[in-house]
Amino acid sequence: MAIRRLQREREREREPRPRHFSGMASYVTFSTVTPVAITGNNSGGYALSAFTRRCVAPSPNAGRRMFRTSVMAKAMEYRKLGDSELNISEITMGTMTFGEQNTEKESHEMLSYAVEHGINCIDTAEAYPVPMKKETQGKTDLYISSWLKSQSRDKFVLATKLCGYSERTAYLRENAEVTRVDAANIKESVEKSLKRLGTDYIDLLQIHWPDRYVPLFGDNYYDTSKWRASVPFVEQLRAFQDLINEGKVRYIGVSNETSYGVMEFVHTAKLEGLPKIVSIQNGYSLLARIRFEVDLVEVCHPKNCNVGLLAYSPLGGGSLSGKYLVTDLEATKNARLNLFPGFMERYKGSLAKEATIQYIEVAKKHGLTPVELALGFVRDRPFVTSTIIGATSLEQLKEDIDAYLVTEGPLSPEVIADIEAVFRRTIRKKTVKMLKEKKVIGSQDSVVTDTMNIYTNALHGFTYGPIRVNGQR
Structure with a gap:
């Protein structure tokens, strides 16, 4: 009774924010990837059987966790994004599968479930769903729009992204051969996004990837021969300033950006009295740590540039759940990386698979599921403002949210070691x-x-x- 009373008091304190999670049964399971003593050409000596993310084999601590989840589910945390006035949930709802792998009905069910459990930030992009193609472009926004009609718009932080330099996304613009981050492209992108989303303002407008050349989506090296002239930072910021003045955009951010880009945007804004970026949306997970940890953590620190990280792909495109390690391809034929060959290929390499197997064993050793370990790691990083989670089913979404609101945290020093x-x-x-x-x-x-x-x-x-x-x- 005392715990329930405390939960009600916390709920009243947080009004008018979305209601927080109030407890539900936990689905505590392990992946079916198990170590065995075998020989032959198997993945590092591991037997791989049919995969399901839940309800396969209970952990040694399942009983303890079932008791804990029924009475000790914590409230969703809300954090200030950079130096903006946006207070966003520690989980952001990712939507890039809406319109490709998910129907409108499924999308609405997941959005409603997310909101019921305290998520107040929704992330989309003008190029969604993925894989990006002309035939489906914009469906994600339209599904969000039809759902928003039954909601109070001011209860949510709506974030979207405009494309950077690309000849492959020229179909997004009128009579264009390439998308750029110049004034004309920015304005056209925002106007079309507002129309699709059925709203008159965007809370957070992000540059999906830079206008200049940078290594993207798994590339490890900066190829100096690919340098090209790009739209000056000041010109980009002036275009954003115009949209902010018009009330169509509240704040701006970047995505897939480097330390150089973040510092140039922040320095230019300060020098010219223009809007400052408040966020960076970069990939971050157990399989993708280096590019952010080496120097972006320092650059984005609140005492330095104060740019909040929205971490995407915390499960490495789903690979950290273990589902791509199975030998029964029929069981995962509709999983994203198998459904779209070449997509997020960086998570299917031999080293990624080897690391995933080892992380799964760490999870099992400490009575956690692979998903709990992977999401718990990102959740506990002090430099992560919010983690973007996406799902192709309500079951997956429940498991992901449970990893935040049900699983005990932070991860212990032994787990981190x-x-x-x-x-x-x-x-x-x-x-x-x-x-x-x-x-x-x-x-x-x-x-x-x-x-x-x-x-x-x-x-x-x-x-x-x-x-x-x-x-x-």
């Missing part, structure tokens, strides 16, 4: 692979160990100058 051990082993192997691809080292090169140590230590807070091996940087 095991995660770091897997990470260090994986990054050492990845370093060798990268250096070999760049023809910097050979398989027997004597500098391999020193080079790997430099890379690994750099990821843990040590700063080094440019690395030169065999005469190459």
Whole structure:
């Protein structure tokens, strides 16, 4: 009774925000990826059986967790996004499957469930659903719009994204050969987004990827030969200023951005008295840590540029759930990475699979599901403002939300130590692979160990100058 009374008091304190989660049965299970002593060409000596995300085999702590979930489900947390006035839930509802893998009815069910459990931020994009194509473009926004008609618009933070430089998305614009982040493109994008979404303002407008060349979506290197002239930062910010003045956009942010881009946007805004970016939407997960942890954490720190991270793909496109490790392809034929060959290919490589298997074993060791471990890790990072979760079924969405509101957190020091051990082993192997691809080292090169140590230590807070091996940087 005392706990229920406390929950009611918290609920009253948070009004008029969406109601928080109030407890439900937990689906506590493990992935069916289990280690066995075998020989042959299997994935690192692991037997892979038919996959389901839930209700397969209870963990040793299932009974304890079932009791906990019935009385100790925590309230959704809300955090200020950068230096904006937006208070957003620790979970953001991702929608990129709406209109491709999800019907309008399914999309509405998931949006309603998310809101009922405290989520107040919805993320979309002008190019959604994915994979991006002319035939389906805009369906995601239309599904959100039809759902919003039965809701109070001011209760939600609606975030969308406009495309950066791309010849492949030219169909988004009238009589264009390429999309850019200039005044004309920005204005056209916003006007069309407002119409599709059925709203007269956007809370957060983000640049989906930069106008200038940057390595994107799994590329590991900055190819200097691909540098190109881009729309000046000041011109982009002036266009956003016009839309803010018109009341069509409240705040702006970036996505798939680098430290250079964040700092240039912030510096230009300060210098010219223009709107400052308040957020960065970059991929971050157990399988994608390096590019944000190395320096963007420092750049985006509240005492520095104060740019809030909206972390996307916290499950690595679903791979960290373990579903892509199974041998029965029929069971996962409709899973995103199998349904669209080549999409998010970076999560299907041998190193990613090897790391995923090891993370699943860490989860099992500590009485967690793979999803609980992966989402718990991102949830507990102090530099993450909100985690974007997407789902193709209500069942998946429930499991993901449970990982935040039901699973006990933060992860223990013992869990974190095991995660770091897997990470260090994986990054050492990845370093060798990268250096070999760049023809910097050979398989027997004597500098391999020193080079790997430099890379690994750099990821843990040590700063080094440019690395030169065999005469190459």
